[in-house]
Amino acid sequence: MLDSFILFIKNIILWPPVFYLLIAPGLVTILISLLLLIWAERKIAGRIQMRYGPLEISPKIGGAIQLVADLTRYMLQEIIIPRTVDTLPYLIAPIAGFIISLLPVAAIPISPIYFPSPMTNSIIVALALTTLPPILNILAAWASNNKFSLIGGARESFLIAAYELIVILSAIGAMVIYGTSDFTEAVSLQKNLWGIILNPISAIAFYVAVLMATGRFPFEIAEAEAEIVMGAYTEYSGLLYGLSMGISYTRMFVYNVIFSLLFLGGWQPFFTIGGHIFISYVLIPATVVILKALIVSLTMVFTRAIYGRLRIDQALGGAWKFWFLVAIVGLIWGSALTYLQQVI
Amino acid sequence: MGGKYVEKVVPSRNLSLLNKAKNHAEALALGAKFLVRPLRITYRYPIVKEIPDQGYRGLIVLDDNKCIGCSLCARICPASAMKMFQAGEKKLRPAVNYERCVFCGYCVDICPENALKHARTHDVVFESGESMLYIGEKFTLDPDTQILSGKVRIYRVRVDEKRGLIYEPIR
Ligand code: SF4
Numbered sequence: 001m002l003d004s005f006i007l008f009i010k011n012i013i014l015w016p017p018v019f020y021l022l023i024a025p026g027l028v029t030i031l032i033s034l035l036l037l038i039w040a041e042r043k044i045a046g047r048i049q050m051r052y053g054p055l056e057i058s059p060k061i062g063g064a065i066q067l068v069a070d071l072t073r074y075m076l077q078e079i080i081i082p083r084t085v086d087t088l089p090y091l092i093a094p095i096a097g098f099i100i101s102l103l104p105v106a107a108i109p110i111s112p113i114y115f116p117s118p119m120t121n122s123i124i125v126a127l128a129l130t131t132l133p134p135i136l137n138i139l140a141a142w143a144s145n146n147k148f149s150l151i152g153g154a155r156e157s158f159l160i161a162a163y164e165l166i167v168i169l170s171a172i173g174a175m176v177i178y179g180t181s182d183f184t185e186a187v188s189l190q191k192n193l194w195g196i197i198l199n200p201i202s203a204i205a206f207y208v209a210v211l212m213a214t215g216r217f218p219f220e221i222a223e224a225e226a227e228i229v230m231g232a233y234t235e236y237s238g239l240l241y242g243l244s245m246g247i248s249y250t251r252m253f254v255y256n257v258i259f260s261l262l263f264l265g266g267w268q269p270f271f272t273i274g275g276h277i278f279i280s281y282v283l284i285p286a287t288v289v290i291l292k293a294l295i296v297s298l299t300m301v302f303t304r305a306i307y308g309r310l311r312i313d314q315a316l317g318g319a320w321k322f323w324f325l326v327a328i329v330g331l332i333w334g335s336a337l338t339y340l341q342q343v344i
Numbered sequence: 345m346g347g348k349y350v351e352k353v354v355p356s357r358n359l360s361l362l363n364k365a366k367n368h369a370e371a372l373a374l375g376a377k378f379l380v381r382p383l384r385i386t387y388r389y390p391i392v393k394e395i396p397d398q399g400y401r402g403l404i405v406l407d408d409n410k411c412i413g414c415s416l417c418a419r420i421c422p423a424s425a426m427k428m429f430q431a432g433e434k435k436l437r438p439a440v441n442y443e444r445c446v447f448c449g450y451c452v453d454i455c456p457e458n459a460l461k462h463a464r465t466h467d468v469v470f471e472s473g474e475s476m477l478y479i480g481e482k483f484t485l486d487p488d489t490q491i492l493s494g495k496v497r498i499y500r501v502r503v504d505e506k507r508g509l510i511y512e513p514i515r
Pocket residue numbers: 404420421422423424425426440444445446447448449450451452
C-alpha cells in the first residue's frame with residue numbers, strides 16, 4: 001500500500017510536465033537561482049561600489065541567506081490594497097505575471113530524450129510565451145491607478161516594442177543556421193561548434209535585448225527607482241511586491257536558459273554514466289544547462305554596478321537605430337552561412 | 345536687471361562606434377577589477393570600531409580628584425548642559441546633560457585644573473531622558489575603557505591620495 005503510494009508520487013513528480021514546471025528548470029530551480037542571483041547582484045554592486053553588501057544575517061557565508069530573511073519579511077508583511085485600485089486586476093497582475101513568466105519552461109527541453117512536451121517547433125513556442133509577462137506588467141500599471149505606475153507601464157510598453165523584435169530576429173538568426181525550430185535538434189547540432197561562434201552578432205543582439213527585456217541596467221527604465229518609485233509596482237506591498245520583484249529575475253533566468261540552448265551549446269558536452277538512466281539523461285544535462293544559464297545571468301546582474309540608467313529616448317533610439325540593425329545583420333550573416341554551406 | 349539666458353544643452357559627444365565599444369569595455373574592465381580586488385571604504389560598524397585621533401571631541405569625563413569645584417565649566421557652557429551639583433558638604437561637582445550638550449569643548453578648555461577631558465568615542469545610546477544626565481559616579485567613568493576592551497577590532501582612519509579614506513587596523 002505505502003510502496004505503491006510512494007511509486008505513484010514518484011511517477012507524478014517524474015512525469016515530464018510536472019518535473020519541468022515544478023523542479024528543473026521550473027519553480028524550485030528558479031526560486032533557488034533567484035535567491036542566488038539577487039544576493040550576487042547586491043554583493044557584486046557592494047564590492048564594486050566600495051562597500052560590503054549584505055552581510056549581517058550570516059557573516060560566515062557572506063550574507064548569502066539575506067534573501068530568505070527578506071522573503072520572510074515580505075510574507076509576514078501586511079498587504080495594503082489602496083482604495084482607488086481596481087482590486088481584481090490589481091491582485092491578479094503580479095501573481096499571474098510570476099506564473100506566466102515561468103510558462104516558457106513548458107517548451108524548453110533540458111535533456112535530449114526527456115522533454116516536457118514533444119513538439120517540433122519548441123523555439124518558436126518558447127519565444128512566443130516569453131512575450132506574455134509584460135502585458136501583466138501593463139495591467140498592473142493600469143489597475144494601480146497611480147501616476148508613477150502609469151508612467152512605468154507606458155515606458156514598459158514602449159520598451160516591449162523595441163526589444164521583442166530584436167529577441168525574435170536574433171533567435172531566428174540562430175535558427176536559420178541550424179535549419180530547425182526545435183531545441184533538441186538545435187542543441188544536438190552544436191555538438192562541435194557552439195552557436196555563439198557561428199553567429200556572434202545574433203548572440204550579442206539577443207543578450208542586449210534580454211538586458212532590455214528584463215529591466216537590467218542600463219535599461220532599468222520601466223522601474224527606475226529614483227524617478228518613478230517602482231514603476232508599475234509602486235502600489236504593491238508585502239508578498240505581492242516580492243512576487244513582482246521576482247518577475248524580472250524569473251524572466252531573465254528563462255531567457256538565459258533559451259540563450260544557453262541556442263548559443264551556448266545547451267547540454268553539450270553531453271556524456272552518460274552507464275546504468276544510471278535518470279542521472280545521465282536528466283540530472284547531468286539539466287545541471288549543465290542551468291549552470292550555463294546562471295553564469296550568463298551573473299554577467300547580467302554585474303551590469304547594475306557599472307552602468308547608469310539610460311533615458312527612455314536613448315534606450316529606444318539605441319534599440320531601433322542600432323540593435324535592430326545588428327539583429328538584421330545577424331540574420332543576414334546566418335543566412336549567408338547556410339547558403340555558403342549549401343553551395344560548397 | 346534681467347538675467348542672462350544660458351543655453352543649457354550639452355552638445356552630443358558624437359563618439360564613433362569604435363570609441364563607444366572601447367568605453368564600454370573600459371567600464372566593464374574597471375568593474376571587474378574592483379570585483380576581484382575590492383577597495384572598501386566602509387567598515388563593519390558594530391564589530392569593527394574606528395578610533396579617532398587625539399583631539400577628537402567625544403563624551404566628557406570628569407576626574408573627581410582634580411576638580412576644585414570652581415564652576416567655571418558650568419558658566420562657560422553655551423548650551424547650559426553643564427550644571428553644578430552639591431556633592432557632600434561644601435563640595436560642588438559638575439554634571440553634564442547630553443540632551444543639551446553640543447560637544448563644543450569649552451568646558452574642557454576652561455577648566456583650570458584639567459579635570460575634564462574628552463573621551464575618544466561618541467557611541468552611546470540612551471533609552472530615556474534621565475539616562476542622559478551624567479552625574480556623580482557616572483560622570484567619572486571613562487567610556488573608552490569599556491569600548492576598547494571587548495571583542496571589537498579597532499581601526500584608525502587615514503587619508504590616502506588615491507582612495508580617499510582608508511581604515512587601518514591598529515589591533
Ligand atoms: S562640551 Fe560645550 S556644550 Fe557640552 S558641556 Fe562642555 S561647554 Fe557645555
